[in-house]
Amino acid sequence: MKFPWQKSKQQESDLANEIQNHLNMASQERAERGATTDEAAQAARREFGNVELVKETARDAWGWRWVEDFFEDIRFGFRMLRKSSGFTIVAILTLALGIGVNTSVFSLMDFVLLRPLPVPDPGRVTVLSRGGSPLFSYPDYNDYRDRNQSFTALAASVPTESSLDYQGESRATAAEAVSGNYNDVMKIQPLLGRWFTDENENVAVISYDAWQRIFAADANVLGKQVRSESQWYSVIGVAPPDFTGIYSPIRIDIWVPLRIWTTQHPNLAAERTDRMRRRVMLFGRLKDAIEPFVATANLQAIDEQIHRENPGIAPDKNRVLVERTSGIPSPISRRNAVPVLILLFGVVGTVLLIACVNVGNLLVVRGVVRRHELSVRTALGAGRIRLLRQLLTECLLLCFMGAAAGLVFGSWTNYLLKVLLLSLPIDAPIQLNLALDYRVFLFAAALSILAALTCGLLPAWHAASVDVAPVLKGESPQATCFRMRHAFLAGQIALSLVLLLCTGLFLRSIAKLQSSDPGFAVKNRLYALTYISEPEFNAESGLQFYSKLLTDLRSLPGVQSATLTRLLPLRGQGNETNCVSTATSQPFSSTFGVLDSGFLAEMQIPVLQGREFDAQDQPHGKPVAIINATLAQRLWPHQNAIGQSILLGCDSKTSAEVVGVAANTKVVSLGEAPQPYFYLPFSQNYTGLVTLVLKTASESTAFVSTVREALHKQDNSLRIYGLETLSSHLERSYYQVRWESSMLLIFGLVALLLATVGIYGAIAYYVTQRTREIGLRMAIGARPAEIGKLILSQGLRVAGLGISVGLVVSLGVARLLGRFLSGLNPLDPLSFISTAILWSLVAAAACYLPAQRAMRVDPMVALRHE
Amino acid sequence: MKERYQNRIELLQGTLDLLILQTLQWGPQHGYGISVAIRNRSGEILQVDTGSLYPALHRLQRQKWIKSEWKTSENNQRAKFYQLTAAGKKQLTKERSKWEQLSDAMAGVLNPFKGENEP
Numbered sequence: 001m002k003f004p005w006q007k008s009k010q011q012e013s014d015l016a017n018e019i020q021n022h023l024n025m026a027s028q029e030r031a032e033r034g035a036t037t038d039e040a041a042q043a044a045r046r047e048f049g050n051v052e053l054v055k056e057t058a059r060d061a062w063g064w065r066w067v068e069d070f071f072e073d074i075r076f077g078f079r080m081l082r083k084s085s086g087f088t089i090v091a092i093l094t095l096a097l098g099i100g101v102n103t104s105v106f107s108l109m110d111f112v113l114l115r116p117l118p119v120p121d122p123g124r125v126t127v128l129s130r131g132g133s134p135l136f137s138y139p140d141y142n143d144y145r146d147r148n149q150s151f152t153a154l155a156a157s158v159p160t161e162s163s164l165d166y167q168g169e170s171r172a173t174a175a176e177a178v179s180g181n182y183n184d185v186m187k188i189q190p191l192l193g194r195w196f197t198d199e200n201e202n203v204a205v206i207s208y209d210a211w212q213r214i215f216a217a218d219a220n221v222l223g224k225q226v227r228s229e230s231q232w233y234s235v236i237g238v239a240p241p242d243f244t245g246i247y248s249p250i251r252i253d254i255w256v257p258l259r260i261w262t263t264q265h266p267n268l269a270a271e272r273t274d275r276m277r278r279r280v281m282l283f284g285r286l287k288d289a290i291e292p293f294v295a296t297a298n299l300q301a302i303d304e305q306i307h308r309e310n311p312g313i314a315p316d317k318n319r320v321l322v323e324r325t326s327g328i329p330s331p332i333s334r335r336n337a338v339p340v341l342i343l344l345f346g347v348v349g350t351v352l353l354i355a356c357v358n359v360g361n362l363l364v365v366r367g368v369v370r371r372h373e374l375s376v377r378t379a380l381g382a383g384r385i386r387l388l389r390q391l392l393t394e395c396l397l398l399c400f401m402g403a404a405a406g407l408v409f410g411s412w413t414n415y416l417l418k419v420l421l422l423s424l425p426i427d428a429p430i431q432l433n434l435a436l437d438y439r440v441f442l443f444a445a446a447l448s449i450l451a452a453l454t455c456g457l458l459p460a461w462h463a464a465s466v467d468v469a470p471v472l473k474g475e476s477p478q479a480t481c482f483r484m485r486h487a488f489l490a491g492q493i494a495l496s497l498v499l500l501l502c503t504g505l506f507l508r509s510i511a512k513l514q515s516s517d518p519g520f521a522v523k524n525r526l527y528a529l530t531y532i533s534e535p536e537f538n539a540e541s542g543l544q545f546y547s548k549l550l551t552d553l554r555s556l557p558g559v560q561s562a563t564l565t566r567l568l569p570l571r572g573q574g575n576e577t578n579c580v581s582t583a584t585s586q587p588f589s590s591t592f593g594v595l596d597s598g599f600l601a602e603m604q605i606p607v608l609q610g611r612e613f614d615a616q617d618q619p620h621g622k623p624v625a626i627i628n629a630t631l632a633q634r635l636w637p638h639q640n641a642i643g644q645s646i647l648l649g650c651d652s653k654t655s656a657e658v659v660g661v662a663a664n665t666k667v668v669s670l671g672e673a674p675q676p677y678f679y680l681p682f683s684q685n686y687t688g689l690v691t692l693v694l695k696t697a698s699e700s701t702a703f704v705s706t707v708r709e710a711l712h713k714q715d716n717s718l719r720i721y722g723l724e725t726l727s728s729h730l731e732r733s734y735y736q737v738r739w740e741s742s743m744l745l746i747f748g749l750v751a752l753l754l755a756t757v758g759i760y761g762a763i764a765y766y767v768t769q770r771t772r773e774i775g776l777r778m779a780i781g782a783r784p785a786e787i788g789k790l791i792l793s794q795g796l797r798v799a800g801l802g803i804s805v806g807l808v809v810s811l812g813v814a815r816l817l818g819r820f821l822s823g824l825n826p827l828d829p830l831s832f833i834s835t836a837i838l839w840s841l842v843a844a845a846a847c848y849l850p851a852q853r854a855m856r857v858d859p860m861v862a863l864r865h866e
Numbered sequence: 867m868k869e870r871y872q873n874r875i876e877l878l879q880g881t882l883d884l885l886i887l888q889t890l891q892w893g894p895q896h897g898y899g900i901s902v903a904i905r906n907r908s909g910e911i912l913q914v915d916t917g918s919l920y921p922a923l924h925r926l927q928r929q930k931w932i933k934s935e936w937k938t939s940e941n942n943q944r945a946k947f948y949q950l951t952a953a954g955k956k957q958l959t960k961e962r963s964k965w966e967q968l969s970d971a972m973a974g975v976l977n978p979f980k981g982e983n984e985p
Binding site for chain 2: 050053058062
């Protein structure tokens, strides 16, 4: 097999013969005119010019020259890289580090923003949203579905935290309650069985993963009975392995018919006719040749019809939008993830830049070492562009090898990202698939070309423009080379200082969160999430059950008190909210909690006015509420809140009497400013899902097994989802800052390491280059201490410049970080000062070693050096 | 380095091809012969640079306007003789007429009043 650009031997020898003939004939003619043979040959040669160059230009005409050169350059590049294997290994490792972390963050972005749904023809599957929110009301859904001309099918879905029980064992999981036409949109082919189309059938499709875990991949799974929440379903299908629903990164384990699911929740059934309650996500499969913007216009027109037909309902000022699905389907989750991705890309981009500068620096040194080789090649007729191309090809080779190693390295950081991300405070399985797909490979390739240009262009340009004569005469390199290296060094120090400083800010904000007071007691407390449901328990028997359960728990040895709340605070976005207002004010949204009597006392939340919930708050008695100080201040700034009534709900309002005012506590996150919050009594707001909170006499971890046993001894329909210390719940509440700062800490240290190696190498090289000069200085009487000072000051000047530039840049960058730092002042002086000091020490250490070596230079050896 | 060779070419871009094709019209010739012929016929004015001649020959051959053959020359040396192909002959006519147009146009620009405004 022969490629057209492979040089043919025949063609080569032809060319050589042809030229030799030319020379022969020219000299023969001269000889015939009377010149001596030697003279004639010489004159012919002179007239002809540079034989090799003529050959080169003739070969150009063969047409495959550039491909051939490229392969030639690659072969030569490999040879040169093998020759200096130390340089090559260091450069490849450095680039692997830089490119690896970037591909890793890119995989995350791929997952969040780019990857299509694993369904046939995913480009036609769209998601509807309004002002970023993907939720719509049932009546709106019905109208869209029946009136649109854009979709072959428009399906509704309610993703929800749920449970999945099989053979007496219950798991907290995520479910999707979907309309009967769901699979007309998704068009997935179930691995086993079929997908349901009738919303009134008690059937369910389970995920591949649930099939593997819960049913041990039993081939006879179809027809088995499972329970989700209070409803029993018979399994009719298993989804294919890659389809995990539309709630990614949360993995859906069971799909159930929407109508059946709604019947379990009386309040949801009511919502089916309420245009104000937005509950369902809508997914549509576009008809052929219909673009999303056409569908958008179509639905907006339907919106106007709906508005005309229902004049009583104020139209939403946000208009409906149809978008193709990619990455995470929910537009709001995608939008929330973008700042974090930008932060991560900023960080890993900086790491790559530092790596490139480091390799660039190495290349400058190599350019100096190779001056001789390059001048010889110039003298032999190589053009500057040709040399540049050769040097850049070498650099590209390095970067591609770096990228290949980087993909390996990146799979480790992927693992790290996964482990850190999977500690999300959600009681549902999370699936984060950071697979290497073709987009990641393309990205890595693009990145390596970019890196090659970044680190290679300047040094190559510099090396390729060597001045032949002085080099061949053995003179030293010019000073511009040092200047460039110093600029590189200072830049590197500045960049790594910025990263280190950001890391410092994140660590400080964590320290601040850890030491912050949530407003309730945390020490020696356990919590368990438990669930009972119909038909075993209704509201009345459920209340009795929990009341008895708490009594049982209180009698356990070492348990001082036990109480319950529906959901713990500090669940991030997972807290319940409702609208509040007074008879005279506009409703606004507030977070609320549902408490049993005695909760405030057990959690040591002070009651500032009035009373806590107690036995007088009967299930069918007068509705009551406790509000926190902030809400009291907001609703009744100049009056006593006790005895007033607040209205709950956005449109259909119910009223409750305020019986107490409690001190402020942290509600959504530890870093937040005080926000409005209110409590409702459990007795009047029963749900089967509650969080039991126990106060123990000593370190609560010791009581976990006792409590678990006690819970298991209860009614066997009690489902237990989590049993942990309250402090671990608190820690999980700031998982995002912790996650971000662990990433930053890792990347920051990598950057520090790279920059330290960079400055050490540069100064050491500087000393080697000046050995002769140092020897001379010593020979004429300079003391070693003076030499040491000279070298040290040289290094520290550069470091000082880098540190100051870095601090100035950090002032700008830190401001951008404000939103991630949960209340810490981004210009935190402690972080700035300590980072500057740390870097000064590191720089001093990196310069000290080469300075030491310079001081030990023996003038006799140095002067004999060359 | 390359520039020095290029500077020596005093031929207009594209004219070398025309000269080569024209020279070959009188019969097959080798590279050296072509360069000598151009030099002699131009009265020693046009010096064809070898660095341009050989690439041009190879290019013309790639375009199938000329073909080459190893033959023995008059002084008993084996040499690579170039020869016009049918396509080359057509190309030559085309290039010639193009050249004539160009030189007429040049003449018109350089002597704008000739033949027009003669008293």
